[in-house]
Amino acid sequence: MEEQVILVDKFDLEIGVMGKSLAHELGELHRAISVFLFNKKGELLLQKRASSKYHSGGLWTNTCCSHPRPGEENKDAATRRLKEEMGISAELFHTFSFSYRAHFDNGLIENEYDHVFMGTTKYLPKLNPEEAEEFKFISITDVITNMEKKPKIYTEWFKIAIYKIDQYIKNETENKNS
Secondary structure: OOOEEEEEOOOOOEEEEEEHHHHHHHOOOEEEEEEEEEOOOOOEEEEEEOOOOOOOOOOEEOOEEEOOOOOOOHHHHHHHHHHHHHOOOOOEEEEEEEEEEEEOOOOOEEEEEEEEEEEEOOOOOOOOOOOEEEEEEEOHHHHHHHHHHOHHHEOHHHHHHHHHHHHHHHHHHHHHHO
16 A cells, blocks of 8 residues: 555644645655764754655665655654664754745656754664665755756755754753853
8 A cells, every 4th residue: 555645734734634645746745754973072963865866866875765664753753764764863953944836857746845853863874775875974965055056966955955954953052052
């Protein structure tokens, strides 16, 4: 049976479920999770999506991302997918949520209400080759600089979320220092 996604309204209230493929064909708004994992030096763990992925294959993105299953809490989905994609367990915390819509060359539409989680790790990933083909740790400043020079090598959601993560970290640092 095909994986199901949770359909939501603009306030993230659940309104039903739908097969993942059909939701992306129709562009239905659905719930998603994104994980941003950092090492002790504060560098972000990026993955290069497997070229075989149904969209955005071969592009650089955040540590992992996916969809919660019906009945699954967002944090549980983030923890599960981090282990499945990157082979890492880490304590994650919710930072913020955002919505975005993106059209892809293959006709699919990503329309997501994305819950963003952060955490830290001292481990290197053990990549699931069906999900990711490369990884690297990089400072947020360096990834933003590189992304502005070469935007086509990054996923659409990452190009939105990285600025929000950067601002979130700056706000947290400012709050701790005041």
